[in-house]
Amino acid sequence: MRESLIDIAYLVSAVLFIFGLKLLSSPKTAVRGNLISAFGMLLAVVATLFVKDIVHFRNIAIGLIIGAVAGGAWAYLVKMTQMPQTVAIFNGFGGIASALVAISTLYGAFKIPEGVPLEWNRAAVGLSIIVGSVTFFGSFIAFAKLQEIIKGDPISLPLHKLWNLVLLISALVLTGFLVSSGNVNFAWIIFGVSAVLGVMLVIPIGGADMPVAISLLNAYSGLAAAISGFVLNNYGLIITGSLVGSSGFILTKIMADAMNRKFVDILIGNVTIQMTEEAFAGVQIKGRVKKTDPQEVAILLDSANTIAFVPGYGMAVSQAQFAVKELFNLLTKDGKEVYFAIHPVAGRMPGHMNVLLAEADIPYDKIKTLEESNSLISETDIAFVIGANDVVNPLARDSKDTPISGMPIIEVDRAKTVIVLKRSMRAGFSGVPNPLFYLDNSYMLFGDAKQSIQEVAKEFKEYRKL
Amino acid sequence: MVDPVTVGIIIFVLALISGFEVITKVPPLLHTPLMSGSNAISGITLVGSLVAAGAGEQRVAEILGTLAVVFASVNVFGGYLVTDRMLRMFRK
Numbered sequence: 001m002r003e004s005l006i007d008i009a010y011l012v013s014a015v016l017f018i019f020g021l022k023l024l025s026s027p028k029t030a031v032r033g034n035l036i037s038a039f040g041m042l043l044a045v046v047a048t049l050f051v052k053d054i055v056h057f058r059n060i061a062i063g064l065i066i067g068a069v070a071g072g073a074w075a076y077l078v079k080m081t082q083m084p085q086t087v088a089i090f091n092g093f094g095g096i097a098s099a100l101v102a103i104s105t106l107y108g109a110f111k112i113p114e115g116v117p118l119e120w121n122r123a124a125v126g127l128s129i130i131v132g133s134v135t136f137f138g139s140f141i142a143f144a145k146l147q148e149i150i151k152g153d154p155i156s157l158p159l160h161k162l163w164n165l166v167l168l169i170s171a172l173v174l175t176g177f178l179v180s181s182g183n184v185n186f187a188w189i190i191f192g193v194s195a196v197l198g199v200m201l202v203i204p205i206g207g208a209d210m211p212v213a214i215s216l217l218n219a220y221s222g223l224a225a226a227i228s229g230f231v232l233n234n235y236g237l238i239i240t241g242s243l244v245g246s247s248g249f250i251l252t253k254i255m256a257d258a259m260n261r262k263f264v265d266i267l268i269g270n271v272t273i274q275m276t277e278e279a280f281a282g283v284q285i286k287g288r289v290k291k292t293d294p295q296e297v298a299i300l301l302d303s304a305n306t307i308a309f310v311p312g313y314g315m316a317v318s319q320a321q322f323a324v325k326e327l328f329n330l331l332t333k334d335g336k337e338v339y340f341a342i343h344p345v346a347g348r349m350p351g352h353m354n355v356l357l358a359e360a361d362i363p364y365d366k367i368k369t370l371e372e373s374n375s376l377i378s379e380t381d382i383a384f385v386i387g388a389n390d391v392v393n394p395l396a397r398d399s400k401d402t403p404i405s406g407m408p409i410i411e412v413d414r415a416k417t418v419i420v421l422k423r424s425m426r427a428g429f430s431g432v433p434n435p436l437f438y439l440d441n442s443y444m445l446f447g448d449a450k451q452s453i454q455e456v457a458k459e460f461k462e463y464r465k466l
Numbered sequence: 467m468v469d470p471v472t473v474g475i476i477i478f479v480l481a482l483i484s485g486f487e488v489i490t491k492v493p494p495l496l497h498t499p500l501m502s503g504s505n506a507i508s509g510i511t512l513v514g515s516l517v518a519a520g521a522g523e524q525r526v527a528e529i530l531g532t533l534a535v536v537f538a539s540v541n542v543f544g545g546y547l548v549t550d551r552m553l554r555m556f557r558k
Binding site: 010013014017018020021022024025026027028030031033034035037038040041044045048049051053054055056057059060062063064066067068070071072074075076078080083086087090091093094096097098100101103104105107108109110113114115116117120214215218221222224225226228229230231232233234235236237238239240241242243244245246247248250251254342344349350351352354355358359361364367369 | 483484486490497503506510512513522524532535537545547554555556
């Protein structure tokens with residue numbers, strides 16, 4: 001009786017999670033959706049505390065208090081620009097919790113439910129450890145790269161993919177040993193091998209390819225939870241974990257499409273493709289770079305009617321979102337049409353730019369997707385590129401030989417005038433040189449994005465007063 | 467009587483499909499909150515961690531379980547709170 005009630009509580013939680021996620025489809029209902037989902041979690045936790053095997057509440061209280069304080073403090077103190085690494089590390093924590101729970105079953109933490117073969121249970125334990133450990137150590141590397149604890153550049157070993165394959169096969173073979181012997185030492189070895197695999201999977205991924213990696217790790221953390229559902233024969237966990245898994249896989253697919261990569265390639269770790277020297281030699285760029293200054297930009301803005309802002313990771317790095325908002329206010333007050341063109345992979349995680357713009361209070365009806373932006377761009381007088389590079393590189397569209405070829409771009413080169421805010425002439429993350437900077441209708445405004453925009457806003461204000 | 471393993475697999479597949487249906491409707495605008503919100507949900511492993519920490523069967527199991535409770539609850543509390551913080555900015 002008690003067991004059935006607990007199972008029903010888990011089912012209600014799962015339903016609440018589904019509704020919560022559904023309400024995330026609109027900014028108006030999303031806050032409520034998240035609360036509903038949190039309530040589902042509370043219900044699941046409370047129901048679990050009634051499980052009759054639980055006798056020691058002290059450990060639980062200690063664990064929950066530490067987790068609540070650490071998680072709560074983190075959530076409130078983190079800057080919006082640090083959101084990618086925050087999501088990455090939280091993902092990892094979910095993953096390692098699943099792995100630890102799986103290992104604890106081998107120490108007798110759970111009774112194997114009736115009707116579940118011992119071998120199946122041990123196989124699920126092995127898989128749970130693999131996915132959980134890969135998720136944690138992979139997420140940790142992503143976190144360290146984004147937080148700049150380690151260098152963000154891709155690092156590859158000779159025969160990197162072969163090593164990954166060897167590690168994966170070893171982990172699976174070890175799971176086989178675990179199934180036949182039940183020896184807990186195998187669990188720890190699987191944990192270690194998978195840890196190395198997690199590091200190896202993420203270490204060759206850098207900078208602009210992070211959105212894909214984080215989406216994939218998100219999917220893995222869900223998968224880890226679902227597999228631990230199989231370990232514990234807990235249907236609530238299976239449902240919930242697979243929901244998160246599908247969410248992560250959808251985002252991974254969207255990111256892969258936005259970079260013109262095959263989903264399958266991403267899954268086997270072919271995330272970062274760098275510019276080769278041969279391809280580099282094949283790129284012919286005509287034209288010359290024209291520098292501009294804030295005063296000149298202010299005059300150009302004055303005569304423009306439609307203005308697009310195209311932000312990239314550079315906006316996050318220089319925390320320019322509030323300066324952008326100030327300029328946005330000046331321009332809209334002046335009766336100009338202003339919109340934001342957001343590429344799906346701009347920044348370091350899906351939706352990264354949107355969060356920063358929301359933080360600066362930019363109305364979300366001014367935010368346009370890739371397709372919407374490209375249909376508006378030829379009627380746009382000035383396109384402001386703020387620290388974006390590869391996502392506006394015309395070579396992606398015009399050439400077949402670069403790593404970014406075929407990737408959909410925001411076609412700012414079709415705007416009447418392009419102003420590129422950039423620190424230097426360095427190529428984008430992919431290493432592909434950008435002919436956009438050399439076009440007749442494009443001007444470079446060198447310097448820190450935030451400072452440049454503040455100066456443009458100041459000049460614009462002064463110019464209008466005259 | 468269907469065995470529990472088969473039931474589990476059926477549930478797994480159905481939940482994956484419903485997940486796909488629900489989540490494809492989330493616009494790019496909200497992709498970050500979707501990610502951190504679903505991430506908080508993946509902290510559901512907390513449920514398993516609680517049992518492992520509290521069952522008191524063996525010292526090692528208890529320690530592993532308690533560690534798992536710490537990790538999973540950082541994931542749950544941090545994930546929901548940070549998602550809430552972000553979503554409130556979008557509502558304005």
